[in-house]
Amino acid sequence: MSNRAKRIFVLTGAGVSAESGLGTFRDRDGLWARYDPMKLATPAAFARTPREVHAFYNARRAALLRAEPNAAHQALARLEAGLADRGGELFLCTQNIDDLHERAGSRQIVHMHGELLKARCTACKTVNVWRDDLNVTDSCPACQRTGTLRPHVVWFGETPFHLKAINAALLGSDLFVAIGTSGAVYPAAGLVEDANRAGIRTCEINLEPSANAHSFDEARYGPASEAVPNWVAAV
Numbered sequence: 001m002s003n004r005a006k007r008i009f010v011l012t013g014a015g016v017s018a019e020s021g022l023g024t025f026r027d028r029d030g031l032w033a034r035y036d037p038m039k040l041a042t043p044a045a046f047a048r049t050p051r052e053v054h055a056f057y058n059a060r061r062a063a064l065l066r067a068e069p070n071a072a073h074q075a076l077a078r079l080e081a082g083l084a085d086r087g088g089e090l091f092l093c094t095q096n097i098d099d100l101h102e103r104a105g106s107r108q109i110v111h112m113h114g115e116l117l118k119a120r121c122t123a124c125k126t127v128n129v130w131r132d133d134l135n136v137t138d139s140c141p142a143c144q145r146t147g148t149l150r151p152h153v154v155w156f157g158e159t160p161f162h163l164k165a166i167n168a169a170l171l172g173s174d175l176f177v178a179i180g181t182s183g184a185v186y187p188a189a190g191l192v193e194d195a196n197r198a199g200i201r202t203c204e205i206n207l208e209p210s211a212n213a214h215s216f217d218e219a220r221y222g223p224a225s226e227a228v229p230n231w232v233a234a235v
Ligand code: APR
Pocket: 012, 013, 014, 015, 016, 018, 019, 024, 025, 026, 027, 030, 095, 096, 113, 179, 180, 181, 182, 183, 184, 185, 205, 206, 207, 208, 209, 210, 222, 223, 224, 225
């Protein structure tokens, strides 16, 4: 029986979209080096200054619509199809709020930090696809209330989405791979320890060693657009 992994859990972070031109957060020129997350990515910030928060996400949404998936996104879409062909499965859990995995052809994706191209109504809780600017003057397509829409993204202090499904998929996998993430934000950063405790092989693919690089069995370093296709070709 080859020891080729059949059920792979991949966790991606901003590094997988860096070469598509979307900023990372904690690199030197990252978003949190230029903006204060406590003023733009918390529920209190949105309550206090909704127009500033909307402007921040409107700029990122416009940048996303101009961006394209890169070779790393495309390689992960190929891996999902290849694993399915051999009776395996790829569980793609992303911290990213962009839709580049979708546009590259990945099908089973879990956005644990939400999605930039969706808006949620704080009154009726409906989630709508939203590709334009979002402002306090907009009305909810479902309940028609005005001023109740927010980006459908997870802010600091809020609970990430789909944690039960993520944990079940992790424990059912035989390989955990973290790609393009600094290992700075929990619970995503704790998944590698959960994998280690469950005896699941772990691999990090990143531009440079992450904060929890020591927790991984194996590591491949380099730009995601090269390191991910090379890894997919070998796995
Ligand atoms: N190829 C591969 N990795 C890269 C590249 C690249 N071209 N460029 C940067 N990286 C790596 C960096 O070395 C870093 O380890 O990607 C990682 C990006 O880390 P962060 O900027 O912290 O992004 P991420 O880990 O996704 O942040 C997690 O923090 O602010 C929250 O909600 C936000 O989802 C985000 C979470």
